[in-house]
Amino acid sequence: MTTSRRTTPLWTPSRRSLLQLSGLGAAGGLLAACSGPSVGGGGGEEEEGEATDWASIEPATEITWWSNHPGNTKELEESYIAAFNEEYPDIKINHVTAGANYDEIAQRFQAASGTDDLPDLVIASDVWWFRYFINGQIMAIDDVFDHLEVDTDDYVETLYSDYEYEGKHYAAPYARSTPLFYYNKDIWAAAGLPDRGPETWAELQEWAPALQAQVPADGQALGLGIGPSWAGWWFSNVIWGLGGNMSDEWTVTLDTEEALAAGAFVRDMYNGEAAFAGLGSDTNADFQAGIFACLLGSTGSLKGHLDAAPFELGTAFLPNGPVDAPNVPTGGTGLAIPSSRTPEQQLAAAMFLKFLTERDNTALFSQSTGYMPVRTSAVEGEIMAAVYEETPQFRTSVDQLQQKTRVQDWVRVFTPGGDQIITDGIEELVLAGANPEDVFPDVSSKLDVAFEDNVEPYL
């Protein structure tokens, strides 16, 4: 045995040195696997080129659709493809599960930008489509829809106009939803409450002690999660109900009295003696198990609750605040066509998109999931009429859409990362019991930076 250091020549390669170098290199090159940009001062918006003469284009024989199958609809989506192929047998559609949720699909779509590994039709959620647009990743669908004679006037106006910027539409509505108030009618009856949702948040607060007496010790009156693409969504209802908003167009308005009051209300929902809301690892499952007496959830979860809940399910509009005005955000996802695909692929994708959003198909989608029909003709059509007759809970979301919805605050849906920044702020209110006066200035500052960095130069 020797106790001296073994001398090694400086340039002798060894397994260990190669291992170290490869490990170090992997750390540094994390993002560079993505396709890189060209450096310039202009924006990423799709450049105005010569308009495509769609009449002269033949649809591609094979296209790819990236979906996360919102509302557990993989089989339903496959049935759409089969039905489409009966009409257009020459267009093969590759149905790809490109993520578990909207965010995962969006991350994959962005990472694939500039490569050939792109879909021809992609999920574009409320908080992601605008980022695709400013990055120049998706095309305006107006012209190709004109060519295909898509009846866009029949789309529910609120839902179609969500994808409009400067007179052009960059997606068509597909799995569209709003938050909905779900309640456990058995617990409601046991608590001696009327069979309806609370008119206002104040009323729910009044009811909370009676409801909490009916749930397990680790339960709460209201189940309300705080994840990305969700917390900022339902917070819209709270802040609007108090007369505030998160932004006025691009100007962040979280410093107003109303916004701070909304932040304080959310903090107190989860903290302190009067707390009445709780979190769960799976809030939907906890509600179905009776841990929570009521729940704010997406309309897209309606069918799942109806199938799984062992109690009679009640649905109601979201509670109002002191200000009586529309206070329900729309959300969910549309479908967009990437701008870098060939006209042939884009035409085939548009044909399939038209098919997916036809009256009976959107009605079937709504019936199977709880997402809202995206066509006015479907909302009042035969299929949905039968659904409302058999399951009145479906009607609530449609009525709420027509009576209570408003356009979302830009800073949440249009500013890249805006939803995540707002979610982080809400997390601090809920988990740390922080004061909005301490949290919102930081949130506002980050939103401003995100706008200045990622939106302003591209507009």
Added chain:
Amino acid sequence: MTAQTATPTATAPSQPHSAQRRAAQRRKRLRNLGFFALLAGPNIALLLIFVYRPLLLSFYYSMLQWNMGSSVARFIGFENYVRWFTDPDTPQVMGTTAIFAVTTVGGSLVLGLGLALLLNKKIFGRGIARTVAFAPYVLSGIAVGMLWLYIFDPRYGLLSTLLEAIGLSSPQWYTTSPWALIMIIIVYLWKHVGYVALIYLAGLQGVPQDLHDAAAIDGAGKTRTFWSIVLPLLGPVTFFLLITTILSSLQSFDLIKAMTDGGPLGSTTTLMYQIYVEGFQTGRAGFASAAATILFVILLVITAVQLKFMERKVHYA
């Protein structure tokens, strides 16, 4: 021979011989180099294309203000670095990264060595035990994370049931800051200890039996033998493991993604995870590339320091 080389007349005949020898050595070196290039060339080419090219590109991207997904960007020099160093989240990210690295590296070395000592004993079912101990290391991190989420679930999880059985309530693993990080560290250790144990096991089996015998003759007990003989001789193994586990720990991503998504309140957001969040969620690809470059520099410095100072203290048998 010495007398011959002392006179000019004696050196003259040896010059051709010396030249031939040098030429032979050169040919041998060229052959060796060719052989090295043949064996290592493909791997080096792969490293250059898939590791160092992205590394350089990442540094270049760190100078850009670039939306992930956009086809254009703006050159802003070192502004992303200035922003990273002045970002109010940076101290928390670096603190979390340091805590995670120290506990996972230290924990996996200590536990791995303990497990290796156990698996080195002649016990019943030793082969199966070795396989079982190593198995978690080859499992997908995402799958492991998802599985452990069920175990840690404060309401329905196996751990909660066990804790309740002994009169304890489960911590809120998902929503409270220290517990979420502790949860990730526990799962990380479970997954990686088998790898450390396997390498240590190989090291233990390389310690000559003669030394054990000599120590026993000198009256050293098992504990004394371990501290004075075995542990010093495991120095090269420990050194190797230290480097690889630090690299692995600082680049850990999958468990965090699957189990906490960096939360709650950013308490499990390490530098590596920040790169992902900024690059793919927030979309600030330039800023994320700056953070990636900083991570690279940190790893480079740690490795260089280890090579310079620690290897001197390593005992080679």
